[in-house]
Amino acid sequence: MSTDAPLGPLQTVDRALHILNLFTPAQPEVTVSQAAVALGVSRSIASRLLAALEARHFVDQDPDTGRFHLGVRNLDLGALFLQSHRLVSAATPYLEQLGQDETMVVRANLFILDDGEALRLAAYPARPLTHLRVPAHCTASGKVLLASLSEASLERLVAERGLAARTMHSVTDLDALRQILHEVRTRGYAIDAEEGHLGGYCYAAPVVDVARRTVGALSVSLSSAGAPSSERAMRLIESVTDAARRISENLGSGPLWDAASTDRAALVTVDRSGGMGHPSAVRR
DSSP, rough: OOOOOOOOOOHHHHHHHHHHHHHHHBOOOOOHHHHHHHHTHHHHHHHHHHHHHHHHHHHHHOOOOOOOOOHHHHHHHHHHHHHHHHHHHHHHHHHHHHHHHHTTOOOOEEEEEEEEEEEEEEEEEEOOOOOEEEEEGHHHHHHHHHHSSOHHHHHHHHHOOOOOOOOOOOOOOOOHHHHHHHHHHHTTEEESSSSSSTTTTEEEEEEEOTOOBBEEEEEEEEEOOOOOOOHHHHHHHHHHHHHHHHHHHOOOOOOSOOOOOOHHHHHOOOOOOOOOOOOOGGGG
């Protein structure tokens, strides 16, 4: 039920941020009516909120359709986030090093776990700013990040998001996923063998902060007509685990995430002393 009751300052901020969250890849434009329904307010209040966001360049209105789309201020803040993020800064030289190695011919990626999904913060060579979020359970980086969650957090995430298949190789059973994550914690790296998309192979290792909490995942991915040889797979695993260790060492002296951020902070310590298993023996 919509209402014309005046909003308090905190309500106004919350509703304005709610409007920004209405924009998605599937819905790049929003109307006043859509905003009003989503917020449970009248069209007049929704219109005023959109006008305030437009004045600050967070949204722009198409003069022909009246629909709103995101404004350039969001791009400014996104760029500032990446420029000032300690994890991205520490990882960039190693992303470039991995991506420029002509003997490996791979793409290097940096992911974090956000809202139950693997979110790509950076890649080398650079990738389009699309499909930044991928299901965590069917990617190597996602499995590294999931392996650092508590059992309760993992069960809650699966209950909320499920384990949908992306290919015939995707893991769709929670018990099977638990076993895979146990192997990831034991080995110190994860493998994606055509789980996210057919023909795609990926290897990932955890990046940890000074408190030994997993704060990101570094991966190398390749697309090929078939599985890489055991020798090439082992070289990719060794390269990505070594780069992840170096990034971890360069993160600085303070924890990367606030201890109050439970899904990012209540994570298990990764033991890097464990030996590497043969990549073909754990084709997940």
